Amino acid sequence: MRVLEGSNRVRGGLMGIIILIVVIGVGQSFASVPMLFATPTYYAEFKDTGGLNNGDNVRIAGVDVGVVRSLDIAGDKVVIGYGLGGTEIGTESRAAIRTDTILGRRNIEIEPRGSDPLQSNETLPLGQTTTPYQIYDAFFDVSNSAAGWDTK
Structure with a gap:
């Protein structure tokens, strides 16, 4: 089994945080997208x-x-x-x-x-x-x- 070490942990953590922020941002903006809910x-x-x-x-x-x-x-x-x-x-x-x-x-x-x-x-x-x-x-x-x- 491969273990995340050093820079791989930091990179994986940052990617996870960025993906989480993008998902939350897109989810919050659905109500303001006029074409989807017009x-x-x-x-x-x-x-x-x-x-x-x-x-x-x-x-x-x-x-x-x-x-x-x-x-x-x-x-x-x-x-x-x-x-x-x-x-x-x-x-x-x-x-x-x-x-x-x-x-x-x-x-x-x-x-x-x-x-x-x-x-x-x-x-x-x-x-x-x-x-x-x-x-x-x-x-x-x-x-x-x-x-x-x-x-x-």
């Missing part, structure tokens, strides 16, 4: 955010399947990015912002429709989305109605 993002156009925030739930048939990832203004509408956690929906699907809790937390409720699957980075158009009726909408409606009153 999940698709889908988009929907809404006339306003309806009180929705990043991290709010996305639901299909009452089941949480994903979260809101981004809210961006695009001209006169808002484009909301969301994940579906591997669930597929069709290109004819409808999305609605709903009130989730009595404290006003919101979610997106998806109603799946259509036979062609919605691809990653595709957008549900404004005509397939709805936003909740907000208090400022009520004030706006009242002020518009009151503007037409004849007070004489």
Whole structure:
């Protein structure tokens, strides 16, 4: 049996430490490698955010399947990015912002429709989305109605 002596022990020890550091480093960085753990993002156009925030739930048939990832203004509408956690929906699907809790937390409720699957980075158009009726909408409606009153 061959015994490691002198420089062979040092060399073997250094190689073992280096390999251990590399294995730990690679293992720790897996979560930050986007290609390995990338999940698709889908988009929907809404006339306003309806009180929705990043991290709010996305639901299909009452089941949480994903979260809101981004809210961006695009001209006169808002484009909301969301994940579906591997669930597929069709290109004819409808999305609605709903009130989730009595404290006003919101979610997106998806109603799946259509036979062609919605691809990653595709957008549900404004005509397939709805936003909740907000208090400022009520004030706006009242002020518009009151503007037409004849007070004489």
